[in-house]
Amino acid sequence: MSTFSRFTPLIQSLPATVPFVGPEAIERQRGRSIAARIGANESGFGPAPSVLLAIREAAAETWKYADPENHDLKQALAGRLGTSPGNIAVGEGIDGLLGQIVRLVVEPGMPVVTSLGGYPTFNYHVAGHGGRLATVPYADDREDLEGLLATVKRENAPLVYFANPDNPMGSWWPADRIIEFAVALPETTLLILDEAYSETAPPDSVPSIESLIDRPNVIRTRTFSKAYGLAGARVGYVLTTPGTAQAFDKIRNHFGMNRVGVAAAIAALADQAYLEEVVAKITSSRDRLSAIARGNELLPLASATNFVAVDCGRDATYAKAIVERLMGDHGIFIRMPGVAPLNRCIRISAAPEAEMKLLEAALPAVLKSLG
Amino acid sequence: MSTFSRFTPLIQSLPATVPFVGPEAIERQRGRSIAARIGANESGFGPAPSVLLAIREAAAETWKYADPENHDLKQALAGRLGTSPGNIAVGEGIDGLLGQIVRLVVEPGMPVVTSLGGYPTFNYHVAGHGGRLATVPYADDREDLEGLLATVKRENAPLVYFANPDNPMGSWWPADRIIEFAVALPETTLLILDEAYSETAPPDSVPSIESLIDRPNVIRTRTFSKAYGLAGARVGYVLTTPGTAQAFDKIRNHFGMNRVGVAAAIAALADQAYLEEVVAKITSSRDRLSAIARGNELLPLASATNFVAVDCGRDATYAKAIVERLMGDHGIFIRMPGVAPLNRCIRISAAPEAEMKLLEAALPAVLKSLG
Incomplete structure (x- = not known):
């Protein structure tokens, strides 16, 4: 490929990385919309x-x-x-x-x-x-x-x-x-x-x-x-x-x-009243996520954020398979940590009840299919 | 002032500049709104x-x-x-x-x-x-x-x-x-x-x-x-x-x-139709700006942009005085080049007729007051 020849040595040494693949890229790849966007720690509750x-x-x-x-x-x-x-x-x-x-x-x-x-x-x-x-x-x-x-x-x-x-x-x-x-x-x-x-x-x-x-x-x-x-x-x-x-x-x-x-x-x-409202919703969604995890014999970690990391109890390959099946079979976008031992976990963002229901329905099927 | 002591030598050598003072800063300084915002080459015609x-x-x-x-x-x-x-x-x-x-x-x-x-x-x-x-x-x-x-x-x-x-x-x-x-x-x-x-x-x-x-x-x-x-x-x-x-x-x-x-x-x-419409308006506003300049015995330079540089025929001090009086006496925000010999000019952005009218009314008074 034809590239300017005199970028700084530092620049020349760098890869053209994207730190995260965006959900839109996944949608383009799959040719369909994501059903539940709960992977980037955005707030599906939206702004006020x-x-x-x-x-x-x-x-x-x-x-x-x-x-x-x-x-x-x-x-x-x-x-x-x-x-x-x-x-x-x-x-x-x-x-x-x-x-x-x-x-x-x-x-x-x-x-x-x-x-x-x-x-x-x-x-x-x-x-x-x-x-x-x-x-x-x-x-x-x-x-x-x-x-x-x-x-x-x-x-x-x-x-x-x-x-x-x-x-x-x-x-x-x-x-x-x-x-x-x-x-x-x-x-x-x-x-x-x-x-x-x-x-x-x-x-x-x-x-x-x-x-x-x-x-x-x-x-x-x-x-x-x-x-x-x-x-x-x-x-x-x-x-x-x-x-x-x-x-x-x-x-x-x-x-x-x-x-x-x-x-x-x-x-x-x-609008701090709205913020308080959303924080309450996030807190309750964290509880909901934790309950879904436990209901599937996975271990939710305590969280102070707008997401919950869930210990899937095995290795990164297993966690990755869950992430991929949730997307592939159910259109549910989540992410996972990139490095051991954190990558035994999956990471799911707090979100409105519609997304929680989709996850609740999909997770047992995914885990069963993985055995 | 208490500052982190280990910024890079390059950073330590740099001034904390603002390349341009924004019109909002001028408004705060004056305690009043700008009447005609025609200094930053924005488009007062707005988006479609x-x-x-x-x-x-x-x-x-x-x-x-x-x-x-x-x-x-x-x-x-x-x-x-x-x-x-x-x-x-x-x-x-x-x-x-x-x-x-x-x-x-x-x-x-x-x-x-x-x-x-x-x-x-x-x-x-x-x-x-x-x-x-x-x-x-x-x-x-x-x-x-x-x-x-x-x-x-x-x-x-x-x-x-x-x-x-x-x-x-x-x-x-x-x-x-x-x-x-x-x-x-x-x-x-x-x-x-x-x-x-x-x-x-x-x-x-x-x-x-x-x-x-x-x-x-x-x-x-x-x-x-x-x-x-x-x-x-x-x-x-x-x-x-x-x-x-x-x-x-x-x-x-x-x-x-x-x-x-x-x-x-x-x-x-x-919406290319709107773009064409706006470009026509900008062209016509350039003509209007040029006419206003000429009407005041100033020399508008030909322009291919959404602004007109106007040669005020004297030095930077004179051009600067025009810029300052237009703002001070009339709330009209324009800018000027920063370096000689360009700074014999003032620079005025194309804009809707309301702004042109304000400029047309103010410029003779400003020039007269400067003698």
């Missing part, structure tokens, strides 16, 4: 009706670029979280922000610490900047805080990634343990505390804003993609010190936010 | 009614991530342009794509060629990757093709940026001269041919797709932000060889596109 209204109203303004300073969204976030707009940077979802953070910190060859089996898109960005991953296995299906800390110190790593609650396992740590971890890190190590799932977590597992906001080496990432039901809007943000937040202004795509998405996020923040 | 409908319909699907392969949009673009989906990469507006291209090619210290006074956001990305700009002055208010070529060769530059039609001057070259330029470039130099304004250009100034599509060192960038009226949707794309297009898959934020914006772009492509 007030948010849909805000999107429809913002449509007429979509000929305008969004405010590059994201002033109104930062104000709204600061008000809601009890912090200052200067502590916030906004970006195109956590994925986009992770790419920026890696670029701010990582030069080729540098060690970056994460959990073995943690978020693949973070690993993708590290590879894309030539970083070298130093991974720490999960311990009892939780990210291993002590192991992460020891590895940071051993490697003198400038960057460590830690998600709480965790994806793909749904596990979590109490807030005081996370603060302890953050405080124990060298000042020369930046912690990404990924809180994509914070809205669905037990309150005592989410450190208060004040507890970490003055630490220039801690960046908390959050999103409107999960509980707020706005994955397609691409709005994420970070919480950190004003000095660290300003670093994003050095490299971000200032006019990169879409205007309708920002309007949707502001409307979503204003 | 069919596009607004598509946005409103897509709202309900915004809980889903967009297809990371952008399959449907690429198909629609390929069909419209008479090329193949493999020749296309999609990104978050041309600004986002420019950042990716620079990252693909530029290592610290590398020379990058552009016109002196050309697109500041491109320069921002080059600085953000440590590149060194080698600039070529405009000649007769057009980008200087011969000068750009000579500078590429002298510097052995891996990257050259050229916009046709040009921003901020609105000037253009005929297609055959551009093809000649592209063909004359070394194979080790990547040409960014920025065609953000191609829809409003004379047909014979836009090279055919076939004429350049087999050149791995040519990337044409296009957008839905200008004639299609979707600046806020953040959808841009590149046309190049499949091999060069695949390089974007190595570094892009695969789930970075917003779902509503993509739906809007697909709908916009399907």
Whole structure:
């Protein structure tokens, strides 16, 4: 294939990966629609009706670029979280922000610490900047805080990634343990505390804003993609010190936010009643998912997220077969962790009852067919 | 200010710039709304009614991530342009794509060629990757093709940026001269041919797709932000060889596109009747702008874009005073080129008649007040 010959050596060394195959690609491959889209930890409960209204109203303004300073969204976030707009940077979802953070910190060859089996898109960005991953296995299906800390110190790593609650396992740590971890890190190590799932977590597992906001080496990432039901809007943000937040202004795509998405996020923040409603639905859907798993003699793991990881009790081949049969025979889209021993599990997103019913009906047949 | 201490040396050397101050920031500063938003080359004619409908319909699907392969949009673009989906990469507006291209090619210290006074956001990305700009002055208010070529060769530059039609001057070259330029470039130099304004250009100034599509060192960038009226949707794309297009898959934020914006772009492509209508309106608004300028004894430059650069006949201080008075006294938002000798001009975007009337009424007063 005819390709420009002078991309950087780093670029030439990279594969043209897609971190995840999207459900649309699966639909095209199968030539049919997915019946239950419960694999990407989106929220089938959707955004609030007030948010849909805000999107429809913002449509007429979509000929305008969004405010590059994201002033109104930062104000709204600061008000809601009890912090200052200067502590916030906004970006195109956590994925986009992770790419920026890696670029701010990582030069080729540098060690970056994460959990073995943690978020693949973070690993993708590290590879894309030539970083070298130093991974720490999960311990009892939780990210291993002590192991992460020891590895940071051993490697003198400038960057460590830690998600709480965790994806793909749904596990979590109490807030005081996370603060302890953050405080124990060298000042020369930046912690990404990924809180994509914070809205669905037990309150005592989410450190208060004040507890970490003055630490220039801690960046908390959050999103409107999960509980707020706005994955397609691409709005994420970070919480950190004003000095660290300003670093994003050095490299971000200032006019990169879409205007309708920002309007949707502001409307979503204003409708906390709906958020509470959805969180209750997610909690109850987690229970439903766990019951379905148990009813099939599988072991659901406790979850603080909008999904449940289910231990299928055998190896990755078995879990993969379940994922594939659910799709192939029933059009049910789920995913699974990519790395042992996590990949004995399947991962299913919370969703409305219609999807739960489809899963409930399909799972016994799939397991029976696999024997 | 308390900032993480171990950002890369390159990051530490960068200022926290905003390439452009947004109109919203001006509104906040003044405490009042802008009366005529004709400074950012957005399209006040807006997107098609069919596009607004598509946005409103897509709202309900915004809980889903967009297809990371952008399959449907690429198909629609390929069909419209008479090329193949493999020749296309999609990104978050041309600004986002420019950042990716620079990252693909530029290592610290590398020379990058552009016109002196050309697109500041491109320069921002080059600085953000440590590149060194080698600039070529405009000649007769057009980008200087011969000068750009000579500078590429002298510097052995891996990257050259050229916009046709040009921003901020609105000037253009005929297609055959551009093809000649592209063909004359070394194979080790990547040409960014920025065609953000191609829809409003004379047909014979836009090279055919076939004429350049087999050149791995040519990337044409296009957008839905200008004639299609979707600046806020953040959808841009590149046309190049499949091999060069695949390089974007190595570094892009695969789930970075917003779902509503993509739906809007697909709908916009399907409504070419509306595009024709808008292009006619833009052409007529350019004439109107030129007439207003001439009526005030200013010199409008010929334009192939959705704006008109107006030579105010004196220096940058004078042009700047006009920009500031139009805003300060009349709430009219326009911009001006940043570099001499282009900055003897002001730059005004085509817009509906209401905005033209405001400008027509305000400009004589402003010029009179400046003497």
